[in-house]
Amino acid sequence: MSVRKNEVDMTHGPLAGKIFMFALPLAVSSMLQQLFNAADIAVVGQFTNPQAMAAVGSNSSVIGLLVSLFTGLSVGANVVVANLLGAGRRDDIPDAVHTVITVALVSGVVLLAAGILIARPILTLMGAPADVISLAVLYLRIYFTGMPAIMLYNFGSAILRSKGDSRRPFAALTLAGVVNVILNVIFVVVFHLHVIGVALATVLSNCLSGGLVTYFLMKDQDEFHLDLKKLYIRGEFLEKIIRIGLPAGIQGMVFSLSNVVIQSAVNSFGADCIAGMTAAQNFDFISYCLLNAFAQTVVTFTSQNYGARDAERCRRVWRIGMAMGVGLDLILLFFMYTGRHTLIRLFTSDEEVIRFAMYRFDYALRVHFLCGTYEITAGALRGMNRSMVPALISVVGTCAVRLLYVFFIFPIYNTPAALILVYPVTWIITCCAMNIAYFIARKDMEQQFLAG
Numbered sequence: 001m002s003v004r005k006n007e008v009d010m011t012h013g014p015l016a017g018k019i020f021m022f023a024l025p026l027a028v029s030s031m032l033q034q035l036f037n038a039a040d041i042a043v044v045g046q047f048t049n050p051q052a053m054a055a056v057g058s059n060s061s062v063i064g065l066l067v068s069l070f071t072g073l074s075v076g077a078n079v080v081v082a083n084l085l086g087a088g089r090r091d092d093i094p095d096a097v098h099t100v101i102t103v104a105l106v107s108g109v110v111l112l113a114a115g116i117l118i119a120r121p122i123l124t125l126m127g128a129p130a131d132v133i134s135l136a137v138l139y140l141r142i143y144f145t146g147m148p149a150i151m152l153y154n155f156g157s158a159i160l161r162s163k164g165d166s167r168r169p170f171a172a173l174t175l176a177g178v179v180n181v182i183l184n185v186i187f188v189v190v191f192h193l194h195v196i197g198v199a200l201a202t203v204l205s206n207c208l209s210g211g212l213v214t215y216f217l218m219k220d221q222d223e224f225h226l227d228l229k230k231l232y233i234r235g236e237f238l239e240k241i242i243r244i245g246l247p248a249g250i251q252g253m254v255f256s257l258s259n260v261v262i263q264s265a266v267n268s269f270g271a272d273c274i275a276g277m278t279a280a281q282n283f284d285f286i287s288y289c290l291l292n293a294f295a296q297t298v299v300t301f302t303s304q305n306y307g308a309r310d311a312e313r314c315r316r317v318w319r320i321g322m323a324m325g326v327g328l329d330l331i332l333l334f335f336m337y338t339g340r341h342t343l344i345r346l347f348t349s350d351e352e353v354i355r356f357a358m359y360r361f362d363y364a365l366r367v368h369f370l371c372g373t374y375e376i377t378a379g380a381l382r383g384m385n386r387s388m389v390p391a392l393i394s395v396v397g398t399c400a401v402r403l404l405y406v407f408f409i410f411p412i413y414n415t416p417a418a419l420i421l422v423y424p425v426t427w428i429i430t431c432c433a434m435n436i437a438y439f440i441a442r443k444d445m446e447q448q449f450l451a452g
Contacts, residue, residue, distance in 0.1 A: 008164025010304040011086055011313065016320050018164075019297055023324070025170035026161070027293030031286050032177045042347050043184045043198065056139055056198055056278075063143065068252025070107040070151060074158040076245020077103070078296070079303045079382060080237055081162035086307025093223035095234040097159055101217070102231045103241065104155035108148030115144025122260075127267045132274070135195045142199035149203075149210030156213035159224060161300055172212035180205035247391035248382065254395045258402040265406055265419050269356070273416060276356025279347035283336050283365055287329055291372035294325030295379035302383025311446045318380040318438070326372045337366055356416060363420040370427035374434035381438055384445055389437050397430030 008018055077100040084092050119140040123133055157169035180201050187197025217226035266277050298321040305313040336343065340361045344354055374397075378390035405422045412418075 010164060010301045011308045011310060015301070015313065015316055016324075019294075019301060019317065019320050020324060022161075022164060022166050022300070023293045023297040023321075024166075026166045026296060027290045029166075029170035029173040030289035030293055032174055043188050056136075056195060063140070067111060067147075067150070068256050069246075069249035070111060071154050072247070072249020072252050073103060073107065073241055073245035074100075074151075074154045075248045075299065075382060076241040076243070076387070077155055078158040078162050078300060079244045079385065079387075080240045081159055082300050082303035082383075083307040083385075085163060086304035090223050092237075094225070096237045097217065097224055097226055098231055099233045099237045100155050100159055100241065101152070101214075101226060101228075102233050103238065104151040105148060105231070107155075108151035111147035111151070112144050115147065116141050119144075127264050129267060129271055129274075132271055139195045139199045142196065143202055146203035146206040149207040152210035153206065153213050156210070156217055159217065160213070161296065162303070163224065164300070168216050169213060172209045172216070175212070176205040176209035179208055244382065244385060244387045247387040251391035251394045254399040258399040258406075261403055261406050262419065262422065265410060266416075269416060272350070272352045273356045275348065275350070276353040276358075277360055277416075279344055279353070280357035280360035280365070282347075283340075283343065284360070284368055286336070287333055287365070287368040288371060290329050290332060291325050291369075291375050294321045294372070295375040297321055298376055298379035299383045302380050306384050306445070309449050311442075311449050314380070314384065314445065315442065317383075318377070318442075321379070322372070322376050325376050326369050329369045329372055333365065333368055337361060340365075359416040359420050363417055364423045367424045367427070370424065370431055373431040374427070377434045377438045381434075381441055384441060386441050389441060390434060393433045393437060394430060397433050398426045401426045401429055 008022060010018065077096075081093060081096050081100070084090070084096060120133075120137045123136050123140070128136055153169075153172070157172075160166070160169055183201035183204060184198055187193045187201055191197060193200070214226065214228075217224060218228070220226070266273055298317055301317040301321070302314050305317060340358070341354075344357045344361075347357075348354065374390075374394075378394065381387070381390045402422050405425065406419070410419050410422070
């Protein structure tokens with residue numbers, strides 16, 4: 001079987017090397033993106049004050065809440081195109097590509113309007129401190145002007161990854177990240193624009209990454225070629241994108257809602273706590289980037305092999321993805337935790353801010369590999385077109401339990417350590433439920449394939 005340029009044959013031959021080489025650029029690009037986002041906070045933290053640092057950092061949960069629904073749809077786009085490839089339905093891929101990009105543009109415009117309109121109300125509802133809220137609203141509104149570009153990158157990258165091309169999205173994100181850091185320094189250090197400068201740098205770099213991925217699709221001369229003059233929606237594929245992606249999006253929204261509630265609790269400890277937790281959270285995100293790369297890899301590989309009706313390869317994809325993802329994350333966590341006192345000083349030299357940051361290192365980062373035990377399994381379930389199951393499990397295990405904890409357990413102790421303990425508790429619960437669901441679904445898939 002011939003393999004076309006920028007494609008990976010996921011349905012034949014050895015899996016381990018292909019999974020690793022597919023996940024590697026995805027993991028590195030996600031980590032670089034997080035490091036570039038961390039640069040926003042580091043530049044503000046080193047050259048301004050804790051209030052500006054808190055203003056930038058306090059927006060992460062809000063952005064996640066508003067963006068999660070549509071990034072979930074991009075997971076649906078990945079599965080739809082990968083299923084078509086695995087089933088040999090190449091003639092339908094152009095319709096799928098143009099449907100996906102149309103959905104991306106519409107999503108970006110909707111998010112742009114929503115972000116600008118509800119920035120202040122939602123930050124007020126979260127209890128953002130008075131000395132932070134005005135800067136936070138300004139940052140959020142500028143950030144959301146770049147939403148169409150962010151959606152183009154996410155959905156366009158999903159298309160490219162569906163055929164095994166994780167390198168070009170990596171190149172686009174890397175270049176955009178370098179530009180982001182350079183613009184941060186120019187806008188904040190040279191022109192003293194502070195929060196405005198960080199937000200503008202982020203928007204411009206997002207436009208670059210979104211533009212590059214769009215360019216890659218337009219230059220492709222195979223079934224994945226994009227013609228912006230022929231954008232349209234094919235109902236069959238829109239329905240599948242929504243059916244697979246909407247549960248993932250709702251899961252992400254509810255997950256982000258729980259993080260908004262947690263952020264509100266963090267806000268109650270003041271600007272120093274917000275700044276410290278924000279700085280330390282960047283290392284959680286780096287760990288998550290690695291785990292999520294293998295989760296996305298498992299989605300794509302499972303989708304193609306599910307389309308090819310190969311249950312054994314679907315099983316092997318899950319086993320290899322889990323072993324590699326969690327194993328590499330344990331190594332990463334060891335180095336980050338060991339060097340935590342040095343790493344945190346890249347963001348701030350304020351001892352009170354550092355004290356709060358250590359709570360997150362001690363109670364969350366050390367066991368962050370637990371996220372991989374359910375995220376990678378959720379990827380396998382979505383690859384088998386079972387998107388509702390992991391969504392429901394995550395909503396209950398991760399989100400509902402967190403809300404109950406914050407509202408009923410945390411007030412009894414009311415300390416930063418008690419608050420951060422919510423993470424490992426919910427990771428363990430979700431891990432157990434997700435893996436039980438996977439083995440049930442896998443048995444059902446095998447019976448389905450045997451029945452023809």
